[in-house]
Amino acid sequence: MEIIPFYDVQLTWLSRWNESPVNNPADVTNQAIADNNTHSRGNAVRTAGTGLSTVDAKIHPANLGLTATDPIDLGYTAALKNKNLYLQVQNTNAPPALNEYLISGTISSTINGFKASDVEISFTDSQCNRTNTGYTCLLETGTNNPRLTVTNYYKINQTRLGCSTVLTTNGNQTGASGWTRFELPSSATSVANIVIKAGSC
Numbered sequence: 001m002e003i004i005p006f007y008d009v010q011l012t013w014l015s016r017w018n019e020s021p022v023n024n025p026a027d028v029t030n031q032a033i034a035d036n037n038t039h040s041r042g043n044a045v046r047t048a049g050t051g052l053s054t055v056d057a058k059i060h061p062a063n064l065g066l067t068a069t070d071p072i073d074l075g076y077t078a079a080l081k082n083k084n085l086y087l088q089v090q091n092t093n094a095p096p097a098l099n100e101y102l103i104s105g106t107i108s109s110t111i112n113g114f115k116a117s118d119v120e121i122s123f124t125d126s127q128c129n130r131t132n133t134g135y136t137c138l139l140e141t142g143t144n145n146p147r148l149t150v151t152n153y154y155k156i157n158q159t160r161l162g163c164s165t166v167l168t169t170n171g172n173q174t175g176a177s178g179w180t181r182f183e184l185p186s187s188a189t190s191v192a193n194i195v196i197k198a199g200s201c
Contacts, residue, residue, distance in 0.1 A: 012042045014068060015059040016131060022138040023127035025049040025089035030130045032118045032152050033068045046089050053089060058082040058132055070109065070116050071133060080132060099141040103184050105167075105192035106134035107150065111160065116196060119162075120152040126184055134193070137184060146184040153196050154178050163201035166192040 017028040027047050029040040044055065059065040061081050064073070073079070103126075109116040121130050126146040128137040139146050147170055150162040154176050161172055162180030166189065172180040185192065 010037070011059060011065075012057075013037050013039065014065060015041065015057040017042045017055060017057055018129045018131060018136075019044070019053050019055045019087075021053065022129055022136070023047055025051050026053045026055075026087050028055050032120045032130075044087060050089050053087040055085040055087060056082050057085065060132075068115070068117050077133065100138050101141060101188040102136060102138055102190070103148075103188065103192050104131075104134065104136035104190045105164075105194060107194045107196070109153075109196045111155075111196060111198050114153065114155070114160075114196065118152055119150050119194075119196060122149045122151065123147065124149075139184060147181055148184055149179050149181040150194060150196070151177075151179045158198055159200075160196060160198055161201055163195045163197050164193060167194065169201075 014033070017030045019026055019028045024047055026044050029043040031039040031041060033039055042057065058080050060076065060079060062079070064071060064076065071077070107116050107119050121128055121135050123137060124145070124147045125143045126137045126139045126148070128135055128148060135148070137146070137148060148167070153160050153162070159174050160178065162182070164182060167182035167184070170181040170183045172178070182194070
């Protein structure tokens with residue numbers, strides 16, 4: 001392993017940030033790491049409703065935390081360190097009471113040289129967060145067409161796709177703005193894993 005020299009590290013931009021409840025009443029940015037720190041992590045924005053939010057900042061205490069590489073150690077998850085921040089969002093509108101369930105899974109890569117930690121997510125009719133090893137989504141029971149989209153895995157002259165044995169593919173696009181969209185299940189599961197592959201699933 002090469003030694004990476006550094007003089008000062010802003011761990012705010014390297015940690016993964018997640019809030020609970022998910023995206024309500026506040027959402028904390030959690031983008032893939034970009035050159036020159038042009039990404040955003042740890043910035044809280046009010047979304048809807050009022051109330052308390054617990055914000056979790058999590059990072060690996062060794063080289064994996066400083067380089068933002070995919071985990072190769074079976075003990076990666078157990079070694080993660082975290083600290084909580086507590087927010088209170090004030091507004092005259094009360095948050096809605098919802099009957100909710102969770103969908104979560106890992107995001108990994110079978111492509112040499114590509115880090116799954118660079119994958120970004122977006123979503124519709126759900127509330128999702130990118131985690132250190134994957135994602136988690138909070139859905140309201142009875143929601144129509146909840147979907148999760150993965151992006152930021154493009155490579156010139158190579159077709160790449162997001163694949164899953166649990167999630168149903170709802171569509172994809174290749175090229176520099178490539179994406180894969182999945183339909184989210186109608187009941188809770190913690191094994192809805194996504195794998196970025198070259199060529200086809």
